[in-house]
Amino acid sequence: MRAYPALHASHAGIWIADMLGARAVGRGEAIGFAADTPALVLNAPLIGQRLGHAELSGLDLLELYAFLFPARFVVPTPAGLARAIGLEPPADDAAVAPFLIEATQRLLQTPDGAWPEREGAWHSLQSLARARWPWAPLLADRIPKPAVPERWLFSKLPEWEEAAPRPAPRTITLDEEVVLGRLHKLTGSGAEQRTGQRRFAIAAAHAFAPRAAREAPNMVLAEAGTGIGKTLGYLAPASLWAEKAGGAVWVSTFTKALQRQLSAEGARLIPDAAERRRRIVTRKGRENYVCLLNLEDALQGGFGGRAAILAQLVARWAAYTADGDIVGGDLPGWLPTLFRRNGSTALTDRRGECVYAGCPHYRKCFIERAARASAEADLVIANHALVMVNAARGRESATRPTRIVFDEGHHLFEAADSMFGVALTGAETIELRRWITGPESGGRGRRRGLSARLSDVASYDEAGGRAIADMVEGARALPSEGWIARVAQGEPFGAIESLLGAVRGLVYARDEGAAEGGYGLETELAEPSPELVEAAGAAAAALDALVRPMVALGHRLEAVLADGPDWLDGPARARIEGAIASLGWRRDMVGAWSALVQRIGGPADPDHVDWLAVDRVEGREYDMGLHRRWLDPTRPFAETVLKPAHGVVVASATLRAGGDWDVAEARSGAQHLTLAPHRFEAASPFDYAANARVLLVNDVKRGDVPALANAYARLIVASGGGVLGLFTAIRRLRGVHARIADRLAREGLPLLAQHVDPIDTGTLVDIFRDDPKASLIGTDALRDGVDVPGRSLRLVVMEGVPWPKPSVLHAARKLAMGGKAYDDRIVRARLAQAFGRLIRRADDRGAFVLLSSACPTRLLDAFPPGTCVDRVSLDEACEIAAALAFAPAIGQEGAVTI
Known part of the structure; x- marks a missing residue:
């Protein structure tokens, strides 16, 4: 060598x-x-x-x-x-x-x-x-x-097989003793019996009782503190019901970390690996899996330069992967980041261009394999977004979940908010144009327009061919390449770009000084300018000209299936069924855009919040448009997900967000059901009074980045690393990192930083977990997605009280949902979630530090009862941090117990 x-x-x-x-x-x-x-x-x-x-x-x-x-x-x-x-x-x-x-x-x-x-x-x-x-x-x-x-990749991968439709689950009732017996089996005979976990398992079993009325699921709301053992607590009745009833239970999470944990827990339930793969399946959205057709295209010249090397390494991985999950699966999260202008996203189906059975790799497709495996599985591990997407517009209507466990249930409100929102923006509209017309410029890749994907239908069905041609013509009114520059220069092309230009002009006209900050701007959709009203009229006409042929094409595709022409074999039928589903949700999206545009100049919709926004990062504009959100997004969530279900468990350590059960019902959608939910509560078994401490530092000036950096550096040095630092603003995070990273490194204390280091968040957490001397700073994604038990995490530091960011949407919800109390609930939930990173098992010890001199006393009940809370100086906080980091026990002298 x-x-x-x-x-x-x-x-x-x-x-x-x-x-x-x-x-x-x-x-x-x-x-x-x-x-x-x-x-x-x-x-x-x-x-x-x-x-x-x-x-x-x-x-x-x-x-x-x-x-x-x-x-x-x-x-x-x-x-x-x-x-x-x-x-x-x-x-x-x-x-x-x-x-x-x-x-x-x-x-x-x-x-x-x-x-x-x-x-x-x-x-x-x-x-x-x-x-x-x-x-x-x-x-x-x-x-x-x-x-x-x-054998190489495409010859090595196994093919999935068709299976007969699964019969409806049998109607059964779970006996409490049998549920506890299953829990005992899962926890192991040598494990201590936790009273809270046993109570939780029995409570969760209520969700698996036979449903008594249509659109009235058996719903269980469970606030179970950290350490109760929620995972095995609900897996016991869930696995038992799946086994005895012959049905599937979907377990939905919000973070990938919990998905991985659930997959690992499956070994307790089913020790045999082959049987476990058959009975426990992890599902994610299509965009998470490698698309074999895209990968083949990349390998055959679709990628060049360094991206071609990435494609070859991904192909090596694809031949050995367990499930083809390219985002959060067994593809190393660090691999795509090694290729600065990596093309990993182009290796997935992010534009809905799948041709289903028309693909030569259809029988080996990871996505289709996961879908079919989940139809036969006992437990399907999914995420909130996928459950909602499948319920709202999924192709698998016959296998939609009827028994669901929502772990991390405190995130249901925000997941539903994102799922059922509407955004008529440049980025969204240009994606639709590309889906319809295909790429407009040259270049590599197999991207094709709708007419190319459905060319055989167009040649067979004259009306369908006309509808496709009309769609392509209508799509020309949507933004095209270079739209941001044209809008910024006041030279928009087409009705939608003109609308975006009017949005941009009004947002800047009503700016109250936020533009100087370099980040996003927004304003209410109220009292629109004449320019915006005029542009909205032309945009509404353009959207109408687009949605009409979409509706017509949908009808023609359904007619083609009904007619069953000679060439329509099984694969072709599946491809057209996929096109109908893909077309259907895009048609609904354009319809929602049209409704939003028609609202301009008219009366406000009391059920929705509408606003205009220009999205920027460090002063650079990257998108703009109109936005609509439900004032209460749990309403569509209840209609599409909860009411069709037979049983639902919603579990979280912070389900009530520091409020009462009415808050939990409002944020989970339970208030929209006719049958009241079953409520369960169990406090964490951990001894927080002995093992944890909350320190409110009162001498670090808010907004003073040098002082903030000094505080973080001193606390990290005092604890010898093991610090998780949480920020509410990326700019301050970067400013602190730039000031202290070198100093800490010279003392042998590595500092990792989200939004700074060219490493994905999951890998940053892996590195942090692996090195007890390392510290990690980041933003909201780390508040929920970090599970680091042991000495690697012994101090959590927040830069200040995590007040919600003022926005049009927040202001509307605050007005409708309790005013100041609404803000307090959000802050309590965030504090509780951040504190929850600290103590993950009984022998964990550490401190939670809030760099705020003005934290209201009313918010301190966010922390577990018995937790010691002190208001201290930075010097005192450093002394306590050092004592906690190197002493086996925690003193409580002078503490305020809450």
């Missing part, structure tokens, strides 16, 4: 290892070195960012690992890689560069021994060599051409 040098950079310094040994260097020398010499690196984008040289290239060990061990988990750090390949982790940053040389030698030896992922490697390597992958020459002599032609 040629002796390549290695380069490593962190916030603590920069090091090079070569034939002269290992040495620290300056930034300029390192950049020149990397430009002149191919160097071994670990995570090139991250190293490049730390060097201030974004285009850094080299031989990235993570790419090599992804090729050799597709679908295998590894924490993408020197220590994580070392453990994965059986080496001793480097002792410090200075030892990383020599380690990279040793790790490279170990990795390149992999093909010499037993290698489970050998099949397909030679074939992939030939393509990677043509794409000039720098690792290819080093592997060429180590991976010889197989003597017998080997």
Whole structure:
């Protein structure tokens, strides 16, 4: 092997290892070195960012690992890689560069021994060599051409099989003792029996009783504190009902972290791996799975440059993946981020262009396999968005869930808010235009317009052909490439671009000074300007000219199915059925746009909140348009999801958001049902008085970024890392990170940052969990998506009271839902969720720090009863943080107990 040098950079310094040994260097020398010499690196984008040289290239060990061990988990750090390949982790940053040389030698030896992922490697390597992958020459002599032609991706993947429709579930009643017996089996005979968990399992079983009336599901609202054991508590009756009734229970989560946890818990329920894959299925939206047709196109020249290398590595993974989930599955989350202008999103079906049975890979499709597997499964692990999408516009009407467990139920309101909202924006309309007309500019890829996808229908059915042609003509009124520049310059083209221009003009005209902040602007859709009213009239006519042929085409496609022409075999029928479903929800979307536009200049709809917005980031506009949300989004949620169901469990540790049960019913949709829900409550079993402390720091000035940075740095040093920092604004997060990252690194305390480091959020959490000295700062996504028990998380720091962001939508809901009390409920829920990251098991200890001198006492009941709350100075907070980090127990002297 040629002796390549290695380069490593962190916030603590920069090091090079070569034939002269290992040495620290300056930034300029390192950049020149990397430009002149191919160097071994670990995570090139991250190293490049730390060097201030974004285009850094080299031989990235993570790419090599992804090729050799597709679908295998590894924490993408020197220590994580070392453990994965059986080496001793480097002792410090200075030892990383020599380690990279040793790790490279170990990795390149992999093909010499037993290698489970050998099949397909030679074939992939030939393509990677043509794409000039720098690792290819080093592997060429180590991976010889197989003597017998080997199976590769598309020949290796198994085909799914059709199955008879599943019969309706049997009507059964679960006995309490049997439910407790199943719970005992799940928890294990040696586990302590938790009273709260047993009570919760019995309560959850009410949802699986026979339904007594139409549109009146048996609903259970359960607020079960952290540590109760909610997961096994509801899996006990759910799995028992599925087994005895022969039906499926859908378990819906909000975060991917909980989905992964549920998948892991399946081993308790069904130890045999093969049987578990059959009876427990994870489902996500179509956009989460790799599309084999898109992947094939990328492999055959649809991608160029570095993106072509990514496609080949994804193909290696696709041959070994468990489920084809490219977002949050077993594809390493760090892999796409290694390719700065990566094309991973183009490898999924994000535009609804699937041709279903018309695809040559239809019988091997991961999406179709998951859909069919879920039809036969006992438990389907999904997410809130997918459950709502399937209920509102899914193709699988015969297998829609009738028994549902919504874990993380406190997120149902916001999930429904997003699902049932309407946005007539430039980004949304240009996507519809592309779906109808296909790409307007040249370029690679298989993107095709509607007329190409349904060409056989157009040739067979004259009326259908006319409808398609009319749709294409109508779509020309929608925004096209370059629309933002034309609108900003006052030169819109077409009715919809003119409408967006009028929206932009009115938003800026009514701006109250927020424009200076560089971020998004909005204003109520009230008292519209004459220009907006005039533009709305032309836009309404354009949308009407588009929706009419959409309706006509839908009728013609249904007629084609009914007529059953000679060429309409099973695959063609399935393709047309898919087109009908895809067309149907887009037709409904255009109808909703039309209703929103027609409201301009007319009376307001009391059930909805309408506003105009210009979306910007750091002063750069990227979208604009009109928005509509339900004042109460649980109304459509109740109609489309709850009422058709037979049984529903909604569980969360913060279901009532610091309020009473009326709040829980309002935010879950239960208030729209005729049958009152069953209520369950159990406090967390953890001893918060002994193991946790809340510190309200009273001498850090709000909005003072230098002071905020100083506070975060001192707290991280005091606790020796293990800090989760939560921010309400990305700008302040970046400002704090820029001031303290280098200082902390020099003390051996790595600082990870969402929205700063070129690493996906899931991987950041993996790195944080793996290193007790690391700290992680981020925004709202970390408030719910982090499950880090043990010493890796011992301090949670929030920059201030998490008041809701003032917006048109928030103002309307605040007025309708209780005023100040509505704000307080939101803040209590956020504080409770953030505090909940701290104590995840009985032996966890730590502190929750709020950098606010003005936190109202009325909000402190967000924390569990008995928790010690102190108002302290930053000096005192640092002393307490240090004591908690290194002492086995927590003192309570001088604390205020709530």
